[in-house]
Amino acid sequence: MASIHQHQPLEIRTAAVRRRDRAFTLVELMVAITGGLFMSVAVFALARDGSRFYQRESRIGDATMGSVIGFERLRLDIARAGYLSSPNVRHDPQVCGNPVTDATWPKQLKKLASIAVEAGPPMPPELATQVSPDSITLASSYSSVEAFPVRNVVDTGAEYQVYLQEKSSAMWRLGYDDTKGQAACQAVLSGVFGAGRALRIVDKTGSQQYGTISGVSAATPAQPMVILSRAPVLTFRSSGAALCGFRGFETGSLANVVNFVRYDIRRLTSASYGPLYAASAGDPFDASRTELVRAELDTDGKEIAGTQELVAEYAVDLKLGITVVNSVLNATDPTLLTLAPGDANIGGWAGPTDPELAVNRGPHLVRAIRVRLGIRSREADRKEKISTEPGLFRIGLGPNGGAPFARVRTLQADIALRNQTRPTWGL
Amino acid sequence: MSFNRVRQGYTIIELMMGLAVLGVGVTGIIAMQKVTVSSNQHAKNLNLAAHIAQAWQEQLAADAVAWNHPSVKNPGLDDLGNTVWLKLVSSSPNAWVQPAYDGTLLFGPGFDALGNPVSDLNSAVFCTHLRLSWLFPADKPVVGNGLLRTEVRVFWRRDGVKDTAKLCDPSASADALGKDVNTYHFVYKASAVRQNSPI
Numbered sequence: 001m002a003s004i005h006q007h008q009p010l011e012i013r014t015a016a017v018r019r020r021d022r023a024f025t026l027v028e029l030m031v032a033i034t035g036g037l038f039m040s041v042a043v044f045a046l047a048r049d050g051s052r053f054y055q056r057e058s059r060i061g062d063a064t065m066g067s068v069i070g071f072e073r074l075r076l077d078i079a080r081a082g083y084l085s086s087p088n089v090r091h092d093p094q095v096c097g098n099p100v101t102d103a104t105w106p107k108q109l110k111k112l113a114s115i116a117v118e119a120g121p122p123m124p125p126e127l128a129t130q131v132s133p134d135s136i137t138l139a140s141s142y143s144s145v146e147a148f149p150v151r152n153v154v155d156t157g158a159e160y161q162v163y164l165q166e167k168s169s170a171m172w173r174l175g176y177d178d179t180k181g182q183a184a185c186q187a188v189l190s191g192v193f194g195a196g197r198a199l200r201i202v203d204k205t206g207s208q209q210y211g212t213i214s215g216v217s218a219a220t221p222a223q224p225m226v227i228l229s230r231a232p233v234l235t236f237r238s239s240g241a242a243l244c245g246f247r248g249f250e251t252g253s254l255a256n257v258v259n260f261v262r263y264d265i266r267r268l269t270s271a272s273y274g275p276l277y278a279a280s281a282g283d284p285f286d287a288s289r290t291e292l293v294r295a296e297l298d299t300d301g302k303e304i305a306g307t308q309e310l311v312a313e314y315a316v317d318l319k320l321g322i323t324v325v326n327s328v329l330n331a332t333d334p335t336l337l338t339l340a341p342g343d344a345n346i347g348g349w350a351g352p353t354d355p356e357l358a359v360n361r362g363p364h365l366v367r368a369i370r371v372r373l374g375i376r377s378r379e380a381d382r383k384e385k386i387s388t389e390p391g392l393f394r395i396g397l398g399p400n401g402g403a404p405f406a407r408v409r410t411l412q413a414d415i416a417l418r419n420q421t422r423p424t425w426g427l
Numbered sequence: 428m429s430f431n432r433v434r435q436g437y438t439i440i441e442l443m444m445g446l447a448v449l450g451v452g453v454t455g456i457i458a459m460q461k462v463t464v465s466s467n468q469h470a471k472n473l474n475l476a477a478h479i480a481q482a483w484q485e486q487l488a489a490d491a492v493a494w495n496h497p498s499v500k501n502p503g504l505d506d507l508g509n510t511v512w513l514k515l516v517s518s519s520p521n522a523w524v525q526p527a528y529d530g531t532l533l534f535g536p537g538f539d540a541l542g543n544p545v546s547d548l549n550s551a552v553f554c555t556h557l558r559l560s561w562l563f564p565a566d567k568p569v570v571g572n573g574l575l576r577t578e579v580r581v582f583w584r585r586d587g588v589k590d591t592a593k594l595c596d597p598s599a600s601a602d603a604l605g606k607d608v609n610t611y612h613f614v615y616k617a618s619a620v621r622q623n624s625p626i
Binding site: 046050053054057060061064067068071075321323325334335336337338340367368370372392393409410411412413414415416417418421422 | 471
């Protein structure tokens with residue numbers, strides 16, 4: 001470069017040095033800024049779209065996971081329905097007592113059945129035009145798999161005291177140990193025989209009686225006791241007039257707990273779930289959120305405090321179908337009939353048994369449940385709906401179920417009721 | 428020389444290299460999005476297929492309600508033929524078969540994208556094969572103790588495209604289709620179904 005400068009005239013060298021040292025012109029600057037701006041906009045848009053995309057995929061991933069978890073919980077409970085419990089107490093020939101006419105039977109116990117399918121609670125206005133979820137009430141020995149040997153049943157006039165055999169394998173497996181003191185023993189008993197639950201006692205003739213648990217006592221730890229209220233009144237076979245009932249101390253009878261569990265789609269009401277809604281109170285898509293809720297009912301049909309559980313967040317639909325024994329040839333060759341989710345005749349087979357269903361129908365004739373569960377993504381990120389029946393791909397969260405639409409994951413499967421393959425009474 | 432360099436803009440080579448780097452980056456992002464979408468879709472399909480397989484196993488368990496004999500009371504009667512699905516073990520023992528749709532049970536081999544059973548196999552997104560085989564015959568070792576191994580195979584196309592001609596074609600060879608792992612994804616579920624307790 002030095003040699004170039006040396007051989008150029010002075011005025012040319014001066015101009016060259018001036019050009020080299022000068023700043024950008026306004027035009028150059030504007031062009032550069034404009035170009036940079038376009039580049040920035042493109043990069044920003046790409047980053048923003050990428051970020052939104054991954055958020056959306058994450059949301060639908062959450063919905064998928066929620067549907068899997070919720071479905072598995074529901075499936076396990078349904079598969080176990082009717083375990084150590086009558087599939088239909090009103091028709092069960094083994095039941096001692098008359099739940100139909102006896103006014104001392106509490107409301108829910110009167111219609112004890114392994115399953116009952118009903119219309120669920122009303123949905124928020126945004127969803128009500130799109131879905132009408134069912135609810136299902138199950139009865140089974142969910143708190144324990146054990147049948148506990150009984151030592152004695154005492155009628156005090158005010159209550160029934162059912163003494164359990166402390167030295168039994170069932171109590172041992174429960175973890176009941178009288179050396180641990182009254183409080184520990186009481187806690188172990190309460191965990192299974194909670195107040196409000198039903199107790200089934202099968203006497204030595206195979207006859208069953210049901211009572212309502214009002215409490216437990218381990219005041220004398222070696223004499224664990226379950227206390228029953230007088231609703232319903234139990235039958236004691238004190239005279240020849242009674243065709244069934246307890247005789248003597250009933251030592252050797254078996255007692256087990258029966259839980260009523262209800263699944264439905266609704267907003268949680270338990271105070272312990274308050275923070276769940278408070279945290280997203282301002283979110284427009286959370287105003288209409290509903291969940292798959294599991295709650296335990298007492299023998300009167302009221303929810304037992306502290307049993308409300310959130311099984312799957314943002315659940316929007318639960319539809320149930322049934323497979324039933326339709327007819328029996330020679331009482332041993334049943335044929336099956338399936339009623340798809342939403343079929344208007346489901347209530348006639350698996351609806352609540354109070355009032356009475358048709359004589360040749362009832363929940364004891366149900367052999368399998370078809371469950372369809374829909375879980376939506378938290379945010380509505382779609383403007384258009386994909387129309388499909390039956391089942392949901394998207395659900396509108398706007399006014400009257402319009403846009404925007406949230407995506408929905410739907411899972412469906414049949415679940416056989418393995419605890420009631422035999423009862424065919426009524427056919 | 429350095430004076431000329433000060434004046435020059437980017438060369439075409441530099442520009443092309445810059446664009447190439449940008450292109451690689453953008454392509455990577457788009458490719459990641461595609462992978463995320465297909466992974467999510469595949470996870471969803473796996474879930475649905477697992478539930479369809481489970482639903483089939485439960486169907487077979489419920490079907491056993493109609494299988495009560497031979498029994499101690501009636502050792503001469505064989506009523507496996509009263510079942511809807513389990514009787515396939517008589518016609519196709521230990522072989523993969525595609526069962527036919529049953530209009531009474533509203534269930535069959537084809538399922539839509541949400542896992543609903545469909546009667547029109549041309550609209551099926553998932554299809555199913557069964558393989559039934561005897562573990563214990565109904566009269567041995569004890570009468571009324573029949574036990575069947577039940578295997579379910581749920582499959583769907585890898586490319587996600589509905590193939591109405593092949594996916595759920597009842598005349599297609601179930602054995603050949605089961606080996607076509609390049610075209611289909613498969614989920615298998617095995618269980619056993621016992622004869623219903625004699626009444």
